[in-house]
Amino acid sequence: MAHRVVIVGGGAAGIQTALELKSRGIEPIIVERDIELGGKARGWHKLFPLFTPAKDIIDPLIARLREERIRCFYGQEVTEIASDGVVLRSGERIPGDAVVVATGFTLFDAHRKQEYGYGLYDNVITSVDLERMMNSGRVVLTDGSEPRRIAFLHCVGSRDEKVDQKHCSKVCCITGVKQAIEIKQMFPDADVFNFYMDIRMYGPGYEELYRSAQQDYNIHFIRGRISEAAETINKRIQIKAEDTLTGRPLRMTVDMLVLLVGMSANYENKNLAQSAGIPLAPNGYFRTQDSFLGSVTCEREGIFFAGAATAPKSLADTLAEASLTASAVCNYIKVKYTK
Amino acid sequence: MTFFAPFTIPFIVGSIVMFAIIATKWITWIIQLPKVDRRLMRHNLLTRKTLYAIWEVIRESLLHVRIFRVNPLLGFMHMSLAFGWFLLIVVGWIETTVYLGWQMIPLQGHVFFKYFAPLNGIDTHIHLFDHLMDALLLFVLIGVALAWFKRFRARAMGMRRTTRHRLLDRVALTALWFIFPARLIAESITSAIYGNGGFLTGGIGGWLNNIIHHDILVALYEPSWWIYSSLLGAFFIALPFSRYMHIFTEIPLIFLRQWQLRPTSERKSYDNFEIAACSRCGICIDPCQLQSDLGINDTQSVYYLRDRRYNMLTLKVANNCLMCGRCEAVCPVGINLSTLRLNSRAKRRNIPHEGRYKYFAGIDRSNGSGKIGYFAGCMTTLTPSVQRSMEKIFEAVGDEVWYADKDGGVCCGRPLMLSGETDAARKMVVYNTDLFRRYEITTLITSCPICLRVFKESYRLDGIEVLHHSQYIDRLIADGRLMLDASSEVFTYHDPCELGRGLGIYDEPRNILTTLGSLREPWHNRDNALCCGSSLANTIIDDQQQRRIAERMTTELDATKCHTIVTACPLCNKAISRTAHHPTQDIAEVVARNIHQNC
Numbered sequence: 001m002a003h004r005v006v007i008v009g010g011g012a013a014g015i016q017t018a019l020e021l022k023s024r025g026i027e028p029i030i031v032e033r034d035i036e037l038g039g040k041a042r043g044w045h046k047l048f049p050l051f052t053p054a055k056d057i058i059d060p061l062i063a064r065l066r067e068e069r070i071r072c073f074y075g076q077e078v079t080e081i082a083s084d085g086v087v088l089r090s091g092e093r094i095p096g097d098a099v100v101v102a103t104g105f106t107l108f109d110a111h112r113k114q115e116y117g118y119g120l121y122d123n124v125i126t127s128v129d130l131e132r133m134m135n136s137g138r139v140v141l142t143d144g145s146e147p148r149r150i151a152f153l154h155c156v157g158s159r160d161e162k163v164d165q166k167h168c169s170k171v172c173c174i175t176g177v178k179q180a181i182e183i184k185q186m187f188p189d190a191d192v193f194n195f196y197m198d199i200r201m202y203g204p205g206y207e208e209l210y211r212s213a214q215q216d217y218n219i220h221f222i223r224g225r226i227s228e229a230a231e232t233i234n235k236r237i238q239i240k241a242e243d244t245l246t247g248r249p250l251r252m253t254v255d256m257l258v259l260l261v262g263m264s265a266n267y268e269n270k271n272l273a274q275s276a277g278i279p280l281a282p283n284g285y286f287r288t289q290d291s292f293l294g295s296v297t298c299e300r301e302g303i304f305f306a307g308a309a310t311a312p313k314s315l316a317d318t319l320a321e322a323s324l325t326a327s328a329v330c331n332y333i334k335v336k337y338t339k
Numbered sequence: 340m341t342f343f344a345p346f347t348i349p350f351i352v353g354s355i356v357m358f359a360i361i362a363t364k365w366i367t368w369i370i371q372l373p374k375v376d377r378r379l380m381r382h383n384l385l386t387r388k389t390l391y392a393i394w395e396v397i398r399e400s401l402l403h404v405r406i407f408r409v410n411p412l413l414g415f416m417h418m419s420l421a422f423g424w425f426l427l428i429v430v431g432w433i434e435t436t437v438y439l440g441w442q443m444i445p446l447q448g449h450v451f452f453k454y455f456a457p458l459n460g461i462d463t464h465i466h467l468f469d470h471l472m473d474a475l476l477l478f479v480l481i482g483v484a485l486a487w488f489k490r491f492r493a494r495a496m497g498m499r500r501t502t503r504h505r506l507l508d509r510v511a512l513t514a515l516w517f518i519f520p521a522r523l524i525a526e527s528i529t530s531a532i533y534g535n536g537g538f539l540t541g542g543i544g545g546w547l548n549n550i551i552h553h554d555i556l557v558a559l560y561e562p563s564w565w566i567y568s569s570l571l572g573a574f575f576i577a578l579p580f581s582r583y584m585h586i587f588t589e590i591p592l593i594f595l596r597q598w599q600l601r602p603t604s605e606r607k608s609y610d611n612f613e614i615a616a617c618s619r620c621g622i623c624i625d626p627c628q629l630q631s632d633l634g635i636n637d638t639q640s641v642y643y644l645r646d647r648r649y650n651m652l653t654l655k656v657a658n659n660c661l662m663c664g665r666c667e668a669v670c671p672v673g674i675n676l677s678t679l680r681l682n683s684r685a686k687r688r689n690i691p692h693e694g695r696y697k698y699f700a701g702i703d704r705s706n707g708s709g710k711i712g713y714f715a716g717c718m719t720t721l722t723p724s725v726q727r728s729m730e731k732i733f734e735a736v737g738d739e740v741w742y743a744d745k746d747g748g749v750c751c752g753r754p755l756m757l758s759g760e761t762d763a764a765r766k767m768v769v770y771n772t773d774l775f776r777r778y779e780i781t782t783l784i785t786s787c788p789i790c791l792r793v794f795k796e797s798y799r800l801d802g803i804e805v806l807h808h809s810q811y812i813d814r815l816i817a818d819g820r821l822m823l824d825a826s827s828e829v830f831t832y833h834d835p836c837e838l839g840r841g842l843g844i845y846d847e848p849r850n851i852l853t854t855l856g857s858l859r860e861p862w863h864n865r866d867n868a869l870c871c872g873s874s875l876a877n878t879i880i881d882d883q884q885q886r887r888i889a890e891r892m893t894t895e896l897d898a899t900k901c902h903t904i905v906t907a908c909p910l911c912n913k914a915i916s917r918t919a920h921h922p923t924q925d926i927a928e929v930v931a932r933n934i935h936q937n938c
Contacts, residue, residue, distance in 0.1 A: 112916075
C-alpha cells in the first residue's frame with residue numbers, strides 16, 4: 001500500500017508538492033481552507049518578469065491534480081499538525097506518514113496604515129485590487145474616468161517596524177515595476193510615479209525590467225516613502241513625501257494611489273506551531289532547520305514546509321521549493337519505512 | 340551648670356557645620372531667584388497664603404499626610420521619625436525650661452539633658468517628663484524599626500522597589516538608624532547608674548543594673564554618650580550633602596510654593612528647592628512603566644533629581660522619560676517632576692538656523708470660514724478617519740468651521756518643546772497664534788491632546804476658548820444640539836496622559852460614552868491610567884520597547900471584554916490598535932457613527 005502524506009494548503013506550493021509526490025508513488029492528500037484550489041495566485045493577472053498570465057501556470061497545475069485523482073478536502077481548516085497527521089476544526093483526524101505545511105502567507109491589511117487612507121478614500125487601492133481590475137479588463141477611477149496620474153507606493157507593510165513587519169516581502173519591488181509598466185501600456189499618456197526606499201531587483205530579468213521601466217516607459221522613480229495622503233474635494237489624492245535624493249519635501253496630487261502591500265505571516269501559524277511543538281521565526285513565519293540543506297525541514301521529523309509558509313517567496317521560488325520538499329519527504333519515508 | 344562635656348564636641352561641630360551649610364545654600368538660592376519670583380515672594384508674604392503654608396508644613400513635613408495615602412504603614416514610619424523627633428526636641432526644651440527656669444541654655448544642654456541633670460526626676464519626684472520623653476523615644480524607635488523592616492521587606496509597606504542610594508546617603512542612613520538606639524542605650528545606662536528614668540529607659544536601666552556589674556556600667560557610661568553624640572554629629576555633617584537635606588528644604592519649598600512660585604521651561608534658582616526637597620523615598624519608582632515593563636532602573640524621577648542635584652545628569656537620563664506624569668501624581672512632596680525634566684532638556688537647546696523656518700512667511704493652507712477653528716494636528720492627519728468624523732459632526736450640528744490645517748499646517752510646537760528645542764518651538768507658537776488671530780476665531784477645537792496642552796500652556800490665546808473635541812462634543816450633547824443613537828455597545832475608555840493627568844479632562848469623554856452605551860473601566864484609570872508608551876517625550880526607547888509598554892496596557896483594556904476600546908488621542912489610538920484584540924476607535928469616530936439620522 002502506498003504511503004500517504006497530508007499537505008496543508010492547496011495553493012501553488014501544495015499542488016506542486018502533491019504532483020511531485022504522486023509521481024514518486026506516494027499518495028498525497030490536500031487539505032484546503034478555501035472552497036477552491038490555487039491560493040493567492042488565482043485571481044492574479046500577469047506574473048513578473050515576463051508578463052506571463054497567471055492562469056497559464058495555475059490552471060494546468062490544477063488540471064494535472066484532477067488527472068492524477070489526488071484527493072482534496074475543501075473548506076476544511078487544519079487546527080493541529082503532527083508528524084503523523086493533522087486534526088481539522090471539526091475534530092476529524094487525517095492520519096499520514098508525513099505532513100507538509102504549505103499554508104502560505106496573509107496579505108498585509110492596508111487599513112493598518114491609516115495615513116494612506118485605504119478604505120477611506122475612493123481612489124486608494126492595493127496592488128491586489130489593481131490585479132483584479134486588470135483581470136476584469138477595466139482600470140478606472142471610482143467615477144468611471146481613466147487615471148492620468150498614478151502613484152505606486154512600495155513597502156506598505158514591509159520593512160516597517162511600526163506595524164511589526166520588519167522583513168522585506170521580496171516580490172513587491174518587481175510587482176511595482178511590472179504594474180507600472182502595465183499601467184503605462186494601458187494609458188501611454190499617464191504620468192506614473194513609484195515611491196520607494198530601495199529597489200531590490202534580485203531575480204533574473206528583474207533589473208532589466210526596472211531599466212526598461214525608466215528608459216522605455218518613462219516611469220518616474222522617487223526615493224522616499226509617502227508620509228500621508230489626503231483626499232481632495234474632487235476625489236483626487238494629495239500625497240506628501242520626501243524626495244530623499246534631493247532632500248526636499250514634495251506634495252503632489254494624483255488620481256490614483258496604489259499601495260504595494262507586503263506579505264505577512266498567517267495569524268494561525270502560532271497555534272499550528274504550538275500544536276506541533278515547533279518554533280516560529282520572530283516575524284511569525286515557520287522557522288526552518290537552516291537556510292541551506294534544511295530549508296524545507298524543521299526540528300520535528302516528519303513535518304516539512306513548502307512555499308511562503310516559511311518566508312515571502314515569489315511563485316517561481318515556491319514552485320521550485322515544492323519539488324525539493326517532495327524529494328525530502330520521499331527520502332524521509334524511504335529511510336523510515338524500509339527497515 | 341556648665342553644660343559642657345568633651346563628648347558633646349561631635350554634636351556641636353556637626354550642628355554648626357550643618358546649619359552653616361544649609362543657611363548658605365538657602366541664601367544663595369534665594370538671591371539667585373529671578374526678579375519675578377522675588378516680587379511674588381514680597382507680594383504674598385503678608386497674606387493668608389503664609390498661613391496656609393504653615394498649616395501645610397505641619398501636615399506634610401511633620402505628619403506626612405500624603406504618604407499615608409500611599410500606604411498607612413509607610414506614612415506611620417515617616418511620621419514617627421519626623422514628628423517624633425520634632426516632639427522629642429520640643430518636649431525636651433520644655434523639660435529643661437520647667438526644671439531650670441527660663442534661661443539661656445546652649446543647644447547641647449537640651450539634647451543631652453539627661454547627662455547633665457541625671458537627678459532631676461528624683462529631685463522633684465515628678466516622673467511625668469521622664470515617661471513622656473520615653474514614650475516619644477519609643478515612638479521614634481518604632482519608626483526606626485519600620486525603616487529597618489522596609490529595607491528587607493519593602494513590599495509589606497506597599498512598595499515593590501525602593502531606591503538604590505549613594506555612599507553618602509548610606510552613611511547618613513546608617514547614622515540615622517543608630518542614633519535613637521544609641522540614645523536608648525546611653526539613657527538606659529544613665530538610668531541604671533542613677534536609678535531614675537521613665538518606663539522605658541528606667542525599665543531597661545533597672546534590668547541592666549541586675550545583670551551587669553556597677554563598675555562596668557560606670558565604665559560604659561561616658562562611651563555610650565560619646566557614641567550617641569558622634570552619631571548625631573556624623574548625621575548632621577552628612578545631612579546637607581545627602582538626601583536628608585529634604586528635611587529642611589521642604590519647609591521653604593512649601594512657603595515658596597504657597598507664594599505661587601513655580602518651575603518653568605527655563606531653568607532657574609527655584610528648581611534647587613524642588614530638587615533638594617526630594618527625600619528619595621522611591622515612591623515614584625513603582626508607577627514608572629519604564630521600570631515595570633522594560634526593567635529600566637536608572638531614569639525614574641528619584642534618580643533624575645539625584646543626578647541633577649549632584650551635577651551628574653546625562654542627557655540619556657533626562658530624555659528617557661515618557662512624561663506620562665504617573666510619578667508626579669504620587670510624589671508626596673508634590674515636586675513638579677515633568678517641568679523640571681523638561682527644563683533640563685532645554686540645556687541642549689539648538690538655536691535654529693536663520694533660514695530654517697523662513698518658509699512660514701506667507702504660507703496659509705487653511706480653508707473654510709467660521710468663528711470656530713479646527714486644528715487637527717499632525718497625528719490626526721495621520722489618522723484621517725478622526726478628521727472625517729469631526730467634519731461629519733460639524734456638518735450634523737451645522738457649525739461653520741475654519742480648518743486651520745486641513746491641507747497641511749504648521750506643527751503646534753510641543754514635540755520640539757518636549758525635546759528641549761524651545762526656540763524652534765517658539766517660532767511655531769508665534770506662527771500659529773498669528774494665524775488664529777488673523778481669522779478672528781473665538782473657539783479653537785483640536786483632536787490632539789498634545790496640541791491642546793501646548794495651546795493651553797504655552798500659547799497666549801486670550802479671547803479664544805481652546806477645547807478638546809471631546810469637550811466640544813460633550814457640550815453639543817448637553818445643549819441638545821447633537822442627537823445620538825444609544826445602543827447596547829460596551830466601551831472601555833483609555834485616558835491619554837496629556838488629556839487626563841496633563842489637563843484634568845476625565846469626565847467629558849466618559850459622559851459621551853455613557854450616552855452612547857455602557858462603559859467599563861480598566862484596572863488603572865483616570866489619574867492612575869497607564870501610558871500607551873508612544874509618548875513623544877521619550878527619545879531614548881525604541882519602537883519595540885514602546886510596543887511592549889502598549890502591550891501591557893492593552894491587556895488591561897482587553898480584559899474588560901468590551902466591544903470597542905475608545906480613546907481620545909490619535910497617538911494612543913495608534914499604539915493601542917497595534918496590540919489590542921478589540922477594535923479601537925477615537926471618541927469622534929464612535930460619535931460620528933452614532934449620529935441620529937432624521938428622516
